[in-house]
Amino acid sequence: MLNGILIIRKERDYTSNDVVAKLRGICRQKKIGHTGTLDPNAEGVLPVCLGNATKLCDMLTDRSKEYVAEMTLGITTDTQDIWGKILTDSGEKWREIPVEEMEKTILSFRGKQLQMPPMYSALKVNGKRLYELARAGVEVERKPREIDIEEIELLPSAGHAEKEAHQTVYFSALPKLRIRVVCSKGTYIRTLCQDIGERLGCGAAMSSLVRTRVGSFELEKAHTLAEIEQIRDSAGLESVLIPVDGCFKEYPAVMVTEGTQCALLENGNKLRFSAAETKDVSLEKLPDNSPVRVYHRNGIFYGVYLLEKGRKTLKPWKMFLPG
Numbered sequence: 005m006l007n008g009i010l011i012i013r014k015e016r017d018y019t020s021n022d023v024v025a026k027l028r029g030i031c032r033q034k035k036i037g038h039t040g041t042l043d044p045n046a047e048g049v050l051p052v053c054l055g056n057a058t059k060l061c062d063m064l065t066d067r068s069k070e071y072v073a074e075m076t077l078g079i080t081t082d083t084q085d086i087w088g089k090i091l092t093d094s095g096e097k098w099r100e101i102p103v104e105e106m107e108k109t110i111l112s113f114r115g116k117q118l119q120m121p122p123m124y125s126a127l128k129v130n131g132k133r134l135y136e137l138a139r140a141g142v143e144v145e146r147k148p149r150e151i152d153i154e155e156i157e158l159l160p161s162a163g164h165a166e167k168e169a170h171q172t173v174y175f176s177a178l179p180k181l182r183i184r185v186v187c188s189k190g191t192y193i194r195t196l197c198q199d200i201g202e203r204l205g206c207g208a209a210m211s212s213l214v215r216t217r218v219g220s221f222e223l224e225k226a227h228t229l230a231e232i233e234q235i236r237d238s239a240g241l242e243s244v245l246i247p248v249d250g251c252f253k254e255y256p257a258v259m260v261t262e263g264t265q266c267a268l269l270e271n272g273n274k275l276r277f278s279a280a281e282t283k284d285v286s287l288e289k290l291p292d293n294s295p296v297r298v299y300h301r302n303g304i305f306y307g308v309y310l311l312e313k314g315r316k317t318l319k320p321w322k323m324f325l326p327g
Contacts, residue, residue: 006033007326013226020041059323073214074212084195101205109200151188258280258287261301274320296318306323
């Protein structure tokens with residue numbers, strides 16, 4: 005069984021679950037999970053966990069994400085994107101808005117704020133997905149959630165070079181605008197586009213979305229499903245599979261060499277400080293409750309442990325026992 009992470013470049017018209025289903029056939033194993041829903045009309049980075057790496061799914065979902073989105077000014081829809089039913093059409097009202105105001109408004113969304121989850125989303129209320137209720141014509145009360153827009157900027161219109169005049173570069177494609185957003189978990193880019201349009205007074209709907217990064221996983225290193233199948237038949241999937249411990253590189257590594265302690269490690273039990281060998285750091289110098297990567301003397305990664313300095317022990321936190 006394969007254990008690790010594949011960085012998939014999800015294509016349009018696939019759901020995240022579609023990707024998982026196809027990968028089960030390509031990888032010939034059932035234990036596969038994705039790290040967060042990406043809309044069918046969106047494309048881009050979708051980390052997929054295989055084997056014992058499925059325990060990472062929740063952790064990877066929590067990491068910051070980067071998107072490049074396009075919005076179309078002048079309309080609003082029930083789905084907050086151009087694929088929904090048009091609710092309002094302000095025509096060319098956007099022409100009345102100075103381009104400087106557009107840019108200033110977009111940049112004003114940077115920082116922590118409350119965002120209302122859209123009805124067309126995978127969130128559950130009383131066991132029902134919101135999009136299921138929305139399709140049935142039912143709208144329910146939702147509570148706004150705190151999000152963090154870490155970065156937001158206008159991008160040049162497609163086909164224009166950075167060196168061209170500011171207004172030409174950023175606004176020549178009006179009523180379409182392109183933005184790059186770095187945000188926290190739970191941010192809806194569709195809703196962000198609609199909120200920008202509302203603040204401008206002309207309305208807006210998202211017209212394309214590409215997720216360019218999840219945590220440290222970038223689009224440039226992602227592969228389509230067709231490419232994954234080709235790699236399987238040539239170099240082998242191990243050549244692009246990111247090992248589980250690659251997600252914990254910031255933690256110091258320790259190796260357990262003593263026989264009895266290795267047996268405890270194999271069963272996910274606590275370990276003694278004295279059983280853990282380190283090369284670059286002393287456990288005594290680390291703060292209490294610090295996480296460390298723990299390896300068996302055979303070189304296999306078993307999990308992340310936390311230091312209990314008072315007891316001189318390591319306690320298991322995230323275990324990835326070999327399958």
